[in-house]
Amino acid sequence: MMKMKLQGKRALVTGASVGIGKAIARALAERGVLVAIAARRTAALEELADEIARAGHRRPVVLATDLAKRGAAADLAARAVAALGQVDILVNSAGASIVGSQWVAADGAAARELFEINYWSPLALIQALVPAMRQRKDGAVVNVTSLAGVAPWVFTGHYSSTKAALSLASETLRLELNGSGVHVLEVTPGPTETALLAGARRDVPGAGAAMAWGPRGNTETLARLVVRALERRRKAFVYPRPFCLAPLLPGVARWFMAQIQRKLDGDEARLEAAREDVGAAAGGRRLTKNRP
Numbered sequence: 001m002m003k004m005k006l007q008g009k010r011a012l013v014t015g016a017s018v019g020i021g022k023a024i025a026r027a028l029a030e031r032g033v034l035v036a037i038a039a040r041r042t043a044a045l046e047e048l049a050d051e052i053a054r055a056g057h058r059r060p061v062v063l064a065t066d067l068a069k070r071g072a073a074a075d076l077a078a079r080a081v082a083a084l085g086q087v088d089i090l091v092n093s094a095g096a097s098i099v100g101s102q103w104v105a106a107d108g109a110a111a112r113e114l115f116e117i118n119y120w121s122p123l124a125l126i127q128a129l130v131p132a133m134r135q136r137k138d139g140a141v142v143n144v145t146s147l148a149g150v151a152p153w154v155f156t157g158h159y160s161s162t163k164a165a166l167s168l169a170s171e172t173l174r175l176e177l178n179g180s181g182v183h184v185l186e187v188t189p190g191p192t193e194t195a196l197l198a199g200a201r202r203d204v205p206g207a208g209a210a211m212a213w214g215p216r217g218n219t220e221t222l223a224r225l226v227v228r229a230l231e232r233r234r235k236a237f238v239y240p241r242p243f244c245l246a247p248l249l250p251g252v253a254r255w256f257m258a259q260i261q262r263k264l265d266g267d268e269a270r271l272e273a274a275r276e277d278v279g280a281a282a283g284g285r286r287l288t289k290n291r292p
């Protein structure tokens, strides 16, 4: 496949109010892409749009949306097409997490909402936007998954499940679009400094200690890598790079993470306290990152 020329393309970036999505939107705008930026916090989106315009690039279109609501993604896609004319690049970066053991979070409202944001919404956006890309024989879908989808961590199993599901959906989509001119890029971040990571460090037992030793990424570098991977039509990449073997050797990654988590059991009292805390979390009071 030929390299993708980004200049003049039009992109929809979800989760662009902060964090990784914001950095990707900025990096695309710097490459001459006209972007539509979506999230719930419109003030933050307007601020980003102003910043991009001040830097001399085309001002992004701001689209407010709550992707936890069924139907919102299809509506967002329609508004993005109306505002941009067409969407050449879809970036599914919006994401959230909840804290709750499997038996407490179960299939409750917070868990279902999480799947709506992290899994069903990206699929609904793909459904709305990929057919026109196929017709034009040109386009790209960028799905932001997670290393958490390779190896789970206690009390955030639902987050891992949404990301593993999106990872498999990305792989399937790539096979289905083979030869169509539509490129599928899976971006698999490990720990990257954002509000989501800060929430995990604060709310998830053992996560802070586990993260203390490993490398951590930053959003600007990750966004630069996304732009480069899009231009070169790469299928997937992991960031930070030291984690790149994890998706290739998932059994080893899971074994390693299980060893770390087994050590958590040594401190039963602390874990019990965390379990009670988690019960409250599943009631919706401490979604680590799901509130405006």
Ligand SMILES: NC(=O)c1ccc[n+]([C@@H]2O[C@H](COP(=O)([O-])OP(=O)(O)OC[C@H]3O[C@@H](n4cnc5c(N)ncnc54)[C@H](OP(=O)(O)O)[C@@H]3O)[C@@H](O)[C@H]2O)c1
Pocket: 014, 015, 016, 017, 018, 019, 020, 021, 038, 039, 040, 041, 042, 065, 066, 067, 068, 069, 092, 093, 094, 095, 096, 117, 144, 145, 146, 147, 148, 188, 189, 190, 191, 192, 193, 194, 195, 196, 197, 289, 290, 291, 292
């Ligand atoms: N940071 C990491 O270490 C890490 C690691 C692996 C994967 N990831 C993935 O990277 C992506 C970006 O995460 P991040 O770290 O940048 O997190 P973040 O800073 O918390 O940003 C999350 C973004 O998603 C949006 N969002 C959340 N719930 C939403 C909803 N209901 N409707 C619409 N938008 C919603 C947020 O916007 P509003 O709150 O304004 O709606 C925000 O723009 C996520 O898919 C995450 O799973 C992150």
